[in-house]
Amino acid sequence: MNDILTTAKSWLSDFFDPAVKKEIQHLIDNDPEELKDRFYKNMEFGTGGMRGIMGVGTNRINKYTLGKSTQGLSNYLHKVYPETPLKVVIAYDCRHNSDTLARTVAEVFSANNIKVYLF
DSSP, X not given: OHHHHHHHHHTTSTTSOHHHHHHHHHHHHHOHXXXXXXXXXXXXXXXXXXOOOBSSSTTSBSHHHHHHHHHHHHHHHHHHSXXXXXXXXXXXXXXXXXXXXXXXXXXXXXXXXXXXXEO
């Protein structure tokens, strides 16, 4: 539980928005089981992409976990294709926050000089 608490407390830094920090602090103070579920592992990229519950934490779909994964993919693409002009296509649908999360991913790719087509 110490590693979980350390990871959760790292989400109280100024990097994270106030609503996230408030929710994390509430979990630390009031709901250790929920805190554990949200932070016991990192989201994984599988054959179907990243799937999971939306919410705050490393084991949830949110702009921070998707941003981190997108940065990792950007690094990989630049390493494997160093001389290739990189392009990605991102599409979103009508599910909750799909457009917001797609824009987050697009911003990370763009910041890494990867051309984005967003639909």
